[in-house]
Amino acid sequence: MKLEVGYIDIKGIRFGDYNAVEDGILIVNPEPLLEPVLEDPLIKSAHFEIATPGESIRITPVKDVIEPRVKVEGGGGVFPGMVSKVDTVGSGKTHVLRGMAVVTAGPIVGFQEGIIDMTGIGADYTPFSKLHNLVLVMEPVEDFKQHEYEAAARLAGLRTAAAIGELARELVPDETVVYETPTIAETFKEEWKDLPRVGYVMMLQSQGLLHDTYVYGVDAKRTLSTLISATEVMDGAIVSGNCVSACDKNTTYHHQNNPVIHDLLAVHGKKINFVGTIITNENVYLDDKIRSSDWTSKMARYLSLDAAIITQEGFGNPDTDLIMNCTKLEKQGIKTVIITDEYAGQDGKSQSLADADELANAVVTGGNANEVVVLPPLDRVIGTLDYVDTVAGGHAGSLRPDGSIEAELQIITGSTNEMGFNRMSAR
Amino acid sequence: MSKFKVVHYINQFFGQVGGEEMAHIPAEKREGPVGPGLAFTKNFGDDAEIVATIVCGDSWFNENLELATETVLDMVKEESPDLFIAGPAFNAGRYGVACGTICDAVQTELGIPVLTGMYVENPGADMFRTKVLIVSTADSAAGMRRAVPAMAKLALKLVKGERIGASVEEGYIPDGVRRNFFDKKRGSTRALEMLLKKIAGEPFETEYPMPTFDRVPPMPAITDMTKATIAIVTSGGIVPKGNPDRIESSSASKYGSYNIEGVDDLTSETYETAHGGHDPVYANEDADRVIPVDVLRQYEKEGKIGKLHDWFYSTVGNGTAVASSKKYAAEIAEKLISYDVDAVVLTST
Amino acid sequence: MIIGELWRLTPGGEQETLHTSKFQIVTNNPMVAEALGERCHIVFLEHGSDRDVIETVRDLVHRHHRVLTAPLAGSVKPWETPYRSVMVSVSKGTAIDATSLELVEFALMVIGQSRERLETTKPSIDRDFQTVDLSLIESALPSVEAIGRI
Incomplete structure (x- = not known):
């Protein structure tokens, strides 16, 4: 599949009485954008706020982060099966409002993170x-x-991002990058035959309420491991319904800008032969875990992979899926690197993962999510601090009288991301 | 601002007393820096100074561990320093153990920050890495020029109470405490680079070493128990009454082999436990509770098993080093094989 | 609540079969007990801790039952939610299932090294924890019910 991605750099957002992108500034007229959101009977109120880098602003509780994109050419529309029809995406041309995001915020459960x-x-x-x-x-x-409300809030965010993305349809991109993924036959072409055949195994959180991921609109827990093109992912084929474990959940933005996919594509045809991406779920039911990881390793073999990067999502029992995926690949001679994060306790002394195997000998970590950080008081809060004391990583008394917050890194959205989005690591 | 006071510990060689032939000298204290201490002084600049140096023979320290620790500790205490540094010991094993031992003691007893340096394969590194910070150095004194600045920098951070970064940033041997830091590249790029090395068969370093479990594949099952010779091996410290081999109640330095030919039952008159890590009352009342000699003997009589081996082997697991346990196990295993034992009942407490 | 149909372990750890279902759920979550009590055996540890739940599961594993769902399902941390629900086979194998044992032991380790639980002062939060725990275990139902035997 070949996808031309045109990036339009957003340098600011301001409110106005029309919706448009002008000279890199997004102008937002809230009313027409909020109308479809408020049509949902479950959403009592909704409004927009703007947060600019460097401003003294704290946004919480964050549900999802979404990058506005629009399909300009090629089949389907962004967020297929969710916002657009379920048509196949990943080909043609897509415009991206780069440097901005739609952030959904507000409570769903009492321990919203x-x-x-x-x-x-x-x-x-x-x-x-x-x-x-x-x-x-x-x-x-x-x-x-x-x-029902999680679904409503999820859809509201995606619809809003799609509507904003629509404003970029006619714009001239600041930068255009062409991404191309090969067919299986093409991966065997002569000039790549000496390159290692590398795959990407992307694990998707899929355990239940506030723990779900959707692929073309289908709940990932009801899927078998399957193949997806890197360019489909860029067009929003995978969206997040995951609201728990802020630090290591993959937001929709993470999926749209998957760093492993981008890094593998960057050296594809040069250092490696990036053969394909396998998506696999992280279910509660143990036979599902076994079946899905078996299936992952079968697909890796069908693709004749030499090596693979495996990324995880979430806390605790996905470690079991991770280790299963890793060991089953390694036992077939497919070399793996896994990306995870750690819960080593506030003192850093506890065992980091809830599962382990010596075959997992190449690990990249997003850091210890239990490490304590003191966040200074900021001038403005978007959302509410009501939940800070009860969110993950916060603890009784974590919200101090002066407005500062003493909490673990796991309270911060995307801080220990397990796709390798960040520079943070641990030793 | 006054300088932080530092006491430095070095061995006889770096104290310029002599080589192995002088390793027997007891600890002595000298004023100011000596040998590598001069290099430390340069690196400390205006922040800290070495007020005293303790020079001690490696043999003397290791052969008189308790006395040596106490002696050196007193010498350190007299100076009421803000910081204690030992070494670097590079790959010198006894020097490394001495540095680790005394750093651990100073840290615990005096509550001041301590730091040492050694080569990662120095036995002292393995013994003390989770107790005291050890800067990773080269394997010989040729590495002094790089070791001292790294140690001095970390030492100043410690004495100033600054946050200690991750081991890769600060250059210390991983101490079992996971610390976050910002790497130069994002995780996905690090993963790709690691994968390329792994594919090429080049050395790579995992960011999180998996906890290692010493897994032993099980032997094939015994098909006919009625012909099998069964032995008992325990870390529960069961010994003949009076503990004839003087097996220590903790950190056992030996194991015992005891003959039980004709013994049908262990009684409070004949057997006891040497173990100091649990309430010994029930084991002393009836040692069969720890090693089931009575039941196995009965099975032998009923023909359920072929034979109970004539000897049982016992040590105390309480705080005994894994390396020691492995050594005892290897010796015991050889004996078991020589007696054609088919299976072993392993018990612990 | 349908107390009469719930399961309790006797002090000896024995239990009786009231349902013909092939799975049972060990839980300390009253919402799970109420919602799923008619679909399967529930070993309801009222006012029990998450550790009690996992230890009960471990005891069942020692008696050759198999763990069917991840003992620490979900990303809600053990130091946040007090509720745990684990699905276990009703049938017994001929030996201890090694995977099940490893899973419960790892879960006990994670619980053991996590610090004291947050105080949940609001009843609404308590209910939300119950809701999410119920949802996690419910997500396994289509899988377990899709096959004839375990």
């Missing part, structure tokens, strides 16, 4: 502090069902 600080030490830990964020703050009606 996720902080994005736009300045201070907290900003160092989240990639989203570097973006111009259009924050969609939502509140549910009373007596809502969490499943």
